[in-house]
Amino acid sequence: MISVLDLIEASSSGLTFDQMLDALKLTRSTLYRYVKILSEAGLITSLSDLGYTLGPRVAELDYKMRTQDPLIVASIPIMAELARAVPGVVLLCRRYRDKVLCVHQEGSSVTFSSGYERGRDRPLLRGAASRIILAHMHTRAISRLYAEREAEFKEAELGDSLAKVRATLAQIRQRGWDVSEGQVTAGVTGIAAPVFDSEGAIVGSLSITIGKASMKSDEISRVAERVTFCAGIVSNAISRSAAP
Template identity: 40%
Template sequence: MTTANSFEKGLRILDLFREDRLEWTAEEMMEELGYPRPTLYRYIRTLRDAGLLTALSGAGFTLGPRVVEFDYLMRKSDQLVTRSQPHLEALTAAWPCTALAVRWYGQRILCVASECSTPNPLSSYPRGRPMPLARGAISRSIIAFLPRAQMQQMIEQNLAEFGQVGLGKTAAEIAERFREVRRAGHAVAYGEVTPGVVGIAAPVFDGARAPVASLCVTIAGSTLTGERIEEIAAHVRRAAEEVTKALSPARAIPPGGQVPGDCGADGAGTMAAQGPAEAAT
């Protein structure tokens, strides 16, 4: 067994924990993962000693306090969080809304920072809770700026759900809707994630001009007119552009996990050379 394989198997244990399954026993882990008992217990012991797992009184396990420590360090060190914070505060000062900075990684989009200027947050997805990949303005604002082949793959993988929110019945129709988002520079969605709430989002790019995040305002639809939506969208676009400028000196690893400029089998690295306009047209 290689070190890399051992590391990946350890991560698979951590990946078991999710919102609808917060606790696991060792027996349940073995059944789910297929690890031999001695191997599983070795991984559990290592993760527990590192503070990543905590043993429960009922012989089960849940995530440990080290996760909270990592979260604290990330809030201090993640440039998306630190650079977005002033813009989130400005957006919530201008309108009664929730403003979010959302990072895309792997096949997930996740709120990493937010501010709210209403009595109740206008979002069903607080910091740390994964959001729907095929619904809402945030997802759309990122997918629309992917390289063409990658965008097409995302459309095909989520064709039914895109159709359910009215983006189109065919892959070609949905792709045209994404091109419209690209031309506008922002996405608007009406009640797709939280009923009665309008989402207005614009992409944030890394140093390789890959879309890695989104800034979004969620606001009660009853308070909006078409003119107000355009006003908010312009503010969100400017904020996203400022965050992009702040992040551009760093050559971040894009969502596919490949170092910018390296061309793998799927051609994901071509975006660094082409830039977003050429890659998705």
Template identity: 35%
Template sequence: MKAANTLERVLAILELFSEDHLAWTPEELMSELGYSRPTLYRYLKMLKEAGLLASSRHAGFTLGPKVVEMDYLLRKSDPLVLLGARYLRDLAGTYPATVLLVRWYGSRILCVASECSTPDPLTSYPRGRPMALVRGAIARSIMAFLPKRRLMPMIAGNLDELRSLGLGAGPAEIYESFRRVKRAGAAVCYGEVTPGVIGIAAPVFDGGRIPVASICVTIAGNRVGGAEIEAIAGAVRQATAALSRELAGPPDRIAEQ
């Protein structure tokens, strides 16, 4: 139990790093976490020796080189990234768009791979930048396929934002809007995340009933009409269905794509 508590307290330090707070001084960490100075410095020493943190006299503590090494290993080993690569390439090769592969974990959604066939990427969220939990086609495509017992608390916890997006006046109406997305098999959103950009997304499964990821085509709204959007939605559904079958298949060795 003590080891588990220590691990949780060490991980809590890493959880504090974000785009809004890239570096922390020991004083800030003690204030935020409530750790004693000896305890905090013991944890910081562990993390620095592991390469998970680095320090400088002026910047305080930042994430360390081990994070980069682990990201390299993830790119070479994650079945979702390796198997999904060709579907991203195919979609980006067919449409003038940015195509994102986004993983859902805990309460976060995060781009883990992308392909772009336009001069400028049509997304506000490059690889590694957490996305909004309930806003946009990616979030909608995942939430719509969650069981009701998991979806309803998420609706209740984000009710004001979901109302502001026009999904309904109350939990029951919003739930029905997610049901419509599930019946369609894909979510289509207009400018909810990046102004002027349409997102068209469908969920990815790995053999279970709950999505593990989503593939999203983001395309300039002035490039497509209703028929083109439906065609893209169909292509995304086909891609995610094929990727889901591969992920659910036997664990053969996955060659780098």
């Protein structure tokens, strides 16, 4: 049933029942049952001459997430303060499958336009906001990703062997923050720190994108210290909310 949602989500326009039937290779009766359940739940809807699209329940769930997710609720005031202190765009990201998803954004910049507003995914191997998450993922997950995407790791300058990739990620992890220049958006610098849950597992990243390149190392360090401090506040906040 989730595959029906995935297919509709990936489509740039509506899909007819027959188009979904061809793509999913389900029996007609099974697909009909899935479509009926999803439609009744409001997760998909159909429009005349357009086919099936995501339904209004998705918008309702997005609102509930923005107002009830402990991570987002804890992060909003911290992100707003960071954006006031350091001009730029502050992002809260979470790992989602084998990519990183922006779940909240604060701040703005007149020097560049950020294409990673809420709900937009980011490449897992590029950009500080993603790489800091990657650096804290389990070694088994890293090994699996490297086996599947070896060329991408090399292109992202993370290493041309699994041992080198692990060494690069260990350096990022030990430093406690990451910085990248122009890896996702040209002419900008991204600085990110990890966010952890109450058990010390990585749940996401807090980052700021600054509209300039070739920043001096001392300036990067000052911003990184502030971003790391803010990420630590968020980690502590969600840990307290999880406590019995």
